[in-house]
Amino acid sequence: xxxxxxxxxxxxxxxxxxxxxxxxxxxxxxxxxxxxxxxxxxxxxxxxxxxxxxxxxxxxxxxxxxxxxxxxxxxxxxxxxxxxxxxxxxxxxxxxxxxxxxxxxxxxxxxxxxxxxxxxxxxxxxxxxxxxxxxxxxxxxxxxxxxxxxxxxxxxxxxxxxxxxxxxxxxxxxxxxxxxxxxxxxxxxxxxxxxxxxxxxxxxxxxxxxxxxxxxxxxxxxxxxxxxxxxxxxxxxxxxxxxxxxxxxxxxxxxxxxxxxxxxxxxxxxxxxxxxxxxxxxxxxxxxxxxxxxxxxxxxxxxxxxxxxxxxxxxxxxxxxxxxxxxxxxxxxxxxxxxxxxxxxxxxxxxxxxxxxxxxxxxxxxxxxxxxxxxxxxxxxxxxxxxxxxxxxxxxxxxxxxxxxxxxxxxxxxxxxxxxxxxxxxxxxxxxxxxxxxxxxxxxxxxxxxxxxxxxxxxxxxxxxxxxxxxxxxxxxxxx
Amino acid sequence: xxxxxxxxxxxxxxxxxxxxxxxxxxxxxxxxxxxxxxxxxxxxxxxxxxxxxxxxxxxxxxxxxxxxxxxxxxxxxxxxxxxxxxxxxxxxxxxxxxxxxxxxxxxxxxxxxxxxxxxxxxxxxxxxxxxxxxxxxxxxxxxxxxxxxxxxxxxxxxxxxxxxxxxxxxxxxxxxxxxxxxxxxxxxxxxxxxxxxxxxxxxxxxxxxxxxxxxxxxxxxxxxxxxxxxxxxxxxxxxxxxxxxxxxxxxxxxxxxxxxxxxxxxxxxxxxxxxxxxxxxxxxxxxxxxxxxxxx
Numbered sequence: 001x002x003x004x005x006x007x008x009x010x011x012x013x014x015x016x017x018x019x020x021x022x023x024x025x026x027x028x029x030x031x032x033x034x035x036x037x038x039x040x041x042x043x044x045x046x047x048x049x050x051x052x053x054x055x056x057x058x059x060x061x062x063x064x065x066x067x068x069x070x071x072x073x074x075x076x077x078x079x080x081x082x083x084x085x086x087x088x089x090x091x092x093x094x095x096x097x098x099x100x101x102x103x104x105x106x107x108x109x110x111x112x113x114x115x116x117x118x119x120x121x122x123x124x125x126x127x128x129x130x131x132x133x134x135x136x137x138x139x140x141x142x143x144x145x146x147x148x149x150x151x152x153x154x155x156x157x158x159x160x161x162x163x164x165x166x167x168x169x170x171x172x173x174x175x176x177x178x179x180x181x182x183x184x185x186x187x188x189x190x191x192x193x194x195x196x197x198x199x200x201x202x203x204x205x206x207x208x209x210x211x212x213x214x215x216x217x218x219x220x221x222x223x224x225x226x227x228x229x230x231x232x233x234x235x236x237x238x239x240x241x242x243x244x245x246x247x248x249x250x251x252x253x254x255x256x257x258x259x260x261x262x263x264x265x266x267x268x269x270x271x272x273x274x275x276x277x278x279x280x281x282x283x284x285x286x287x288x289x290x291x292x293x294x295x296x297x298x299x300x301x302x303x304x305x306x307x308x309x310x311x312x313x314x315x316x317x318x319x320x321x322x323x324x325x326x327x328x329x330x331x332x333x334x335x336x337x338x339x340x341x342x343x344x345x346x347x348x349x350x351x352x353x354x355x356x357x358x359x360x361x362x363x364x365x366x367x368x369x370x371x372x373x374x375x376x377x378x379x380x381x382x383x384x385x386x387x388x389x390x391x392x393x394x395x396x397x398x399x400x401x402x403x404x405x406x407x408x409x410x411x412x413x414x415x416x417x418x419x420x421x422x423x424x425x426x427x428x429x430x431x432x433x434x435x436x437x438x439x440x441x442x443x444x445x446x447x448x449x450x451x452x453x454x455x456x457x458x459x460x461x462x463x464x465x466x467x468x469x470x471x472x473x474x475x476x477x478x479x480x
Numbered sequence: 481x482x483x484x485x486x487x488x489x490x491x492x493x494x495x496x497x498x499x500x501x502x503x504x505x506x507x508x509x510x511x512x513x514x515x516x517x518x519x520x521x522x523x524x525x526x527x528x529x530x531x532x533x534x535x536x537x538x539x540x541x542x543x544x545x546x547x548x549x550x551x552x553x554x555x556x557x558x559x560x561x562x563x564x565x566x567x568x569x570x571x572x573x574x575x576x577x578x579x580x581x582x583x584x585x586x587x588x589x590x591x592x593x594x595x596x597x598x599x600x601x602x603x604x605x606x607x608x609x610x611x612x613x614x615x616x617x618x619x620x621x622x623x624x625x626x627x628x629x630x631x632x633x634x635x636x637x638x639x640x641x642x643x644x645x646x647x648x649x650x651x652x653x654x655x656x657x658x659x660x661x662x663x664x665x666x667x668x669x670x671x672x673x674x675x676x677x678x679x680x681x682x683x684x685x686x687x688x689x690x691x692x693x694x695x696x697x698x699x700x701x702x703x704x705x706x707x708x709x710x711x712x713x714x715x716x717x718x719x720x721x722x723x724x725x726x727x728x729x730x731x732x733x734x735x736x737x738x739x740x741x742x743x744x745x746x747x748x749x750x751x752x753x754x755x756x757x758x759x760x761x762x763x764x765x766x767x768x769x770x771x772x773x774x775x776x
Contacts, residue, residue: 237718293630
């Protein structure tokens with residue numbers, strides 16, 4: 001890098017220059033915007049390497065298994081910087097989400113050493129961990145020789161660190177003292193409302209703050225805004241229907257999926273009176289105000305309907321609303337965000353979170369080198385690069401959330417986004433009970449929800465049947 | 481001496497590739513049987529043990545299994561039956577080898593060239609209540625609130641439509657080939673005698689075409705009872721358990737629940753059903769062939 005460019009990048013990284021000023025000055029020096037981004041990546045990566053032998057794994061080749069996602073785009077945009085810093089070779093396979101986790105399961109269950117590092121969600125580690133497919137990363141985090149002193153593990157949001165650590169005991173509290181760190185948080189999403197400002201203005205309503213208000217606002221939207229349906233939530237026959245808005249609202253009433261007995265046994269908790277009341281509201285909301293083909297809705301349909309102006313709001317991942325406010329969507333610039341506590345008596349929202357994380361394969365032959373890469377990919381410097389230059393939101397590090405450049409950028413383009421996040425973040429965590437039957441039970445929960453919405457079974461009866469089935473499965477697995 | 485050895489070894493050498501293929505098939509098959517006799521979940525490795533027939537015995541009292549069996553058989557029966565009727569009808573219409581008929585028969589093959597999963601996604605868009613052209617068409621004839629695959633009462637109909645759209649051309653092309661290869665003499669004699677068309681169809685065409693019908697139906701049956709892609713892409717087996725067929729259930733048990741034992745047992749039950757059905761078909765086909773040879 002030439003000295004002038006280097007000085008400008010450094011000034012930008014130090015916060016002395018805005019991104020716009022940097023790009024303008026780079027342009028004057030004949031550097032394109034894309035090249036400027038690369039230079040920023042190199043500059044920030046240099047900061048990561050300071051005081052640490054960044055070349056200790058020079059010549060080692062790693063292979064990553066990645067899901068097609070904006071986080072992956074941010075990684076690839078900055079990967080050359082890592083290669084230059086470390087002298088390592090990094091290759092990767094990218095799969096769309098529809099088949100991604102099948103590929104991970106196939107690779108790990110066959111004990112293949114092909115992939116060293118892969119993207120995962122915290123829930124998946126409840127399967128991968130007990131199966132012995134992934135490595136407890138505490139060994140590396142706590143090893144001063146292998147971990148960069150600048151890595152600053154404590155800077156990672158505490159709720160996310162805890163949510164990705166589990167002791168492997170079914171029902172064991174996440175983040176307990178004996179927990180194993182199965183993965184490192186990379187980017188995360190919490191669940192709140194994203195809504196279309198124009199449609200809300202047209203109906204003369206403001207963002208609802210609880211479930212009762214939500215149903216009232218939906219009723220007003222359905223009469224005052226033609227050609228759209230009021231609220232989008234997921235509905236496919238999958239565990240992914242349960243974890244976003246549904247569980248966030250459910251948990252806000254203090255309801256749980258399972259209860260852990262004094263003897264450590266698990267039992268279903270979906271058929272309490274409180275749970276039944278919440279389910280009744282949720283089912284009514286979908287039947288009266290949701291999309292007609294709700295039972296086929298994944299995050300994709302929920303998001304694109306908001307972006308295309310087919311729905312007035314969604315109760316789903318905040319980053320889904322974020323992405324729908326850009327990228328050439330019809331409603332770009334019209335999306336706003338609001339925190340949502342379903343329970344009117346609750347002090348604050350309690351969003352369940354989805355955490356895209358990085359895990360290390362237990363079958364990797366290059367674990368030290370893999371950890372070297374993981375430190376960089378989950379470090380502050382790459383986080384800042386992604387947050388400032390790309391769509392690497394929500395960041396998992398406090399240092400990135402505190403970054404004025406990032407906050408200014410979000411505040412300018414995504415009004416209300418920071419507020420919904422900041423209000424909700426203290427209560428944001430995984431509200432599921434960690435246990436190996438997670439996917440079986442939540443998929444059955446989603447199927448039951450589908451039956452309730454289709455009026456195939458009344459809510460109370462459906463939940464009693466679900467609870468009975470869950471208890472049988474837990475007992476069969478020796479957990480109940 | 482060497483010649484004698486070669487002569488003796490030749491049959492074995494010639495059958496070696498078939499033997500290797502057979503072994504290649506039997507190894508995973510044997511493994512599946514072995515797994516199906518185990519309590520084997522990847523996420524509960526400490527519980528792994530032989531439980532012999534317990535996975536199968538549990539099916540007897542499992543309402544979900546019986547639902548899966550019922551849905552799989554209903555889906556298979558309806559798709560094969562409807563595709564056979566439609567395919568035969570179209571083949572009869574295109575029976576005469578004219579330039580127009582040949583062009584149309586090629587055109588009708590296009591859906592067969594579409595990957596079923598892609599066809600399912602295409603139909604998913606066409607049946608979208610917000611902008612789907614089929615939803616719009618349904619609204620014009622009074623079905624304003626048609627929910628297609630999202631509603632348990634219409635979900636089966638929707639996936640049947642996709643299957644029929646994709647696979648009817650397969651039936652059509654096999655039956656068309658059969659129709660065009662039938663000997664002309666019986667038809668010419670019937671025409672000379674002034675035999676009514678319905679009599680010709682039921683007493684000459686259909687019996688002579690039966691081996692082709694059985695072959696085409698067998699191919700479709702084997703494929704249909706193992707249906708996965710259309711149903712998974714459209715509803716993942718839902719709404720509820722409305723479309724839960726064997727392959728989807730086995731897939732979910734393996735990849736989502738990592739319950740290898742149950743998944744393998746489900747697939748072996750499917751194999752037994754497929755084996756019985758194909759045996760019935762093949763025996764019927766052989767019987768008809770013998771009849772035809774005897775008559776000849």
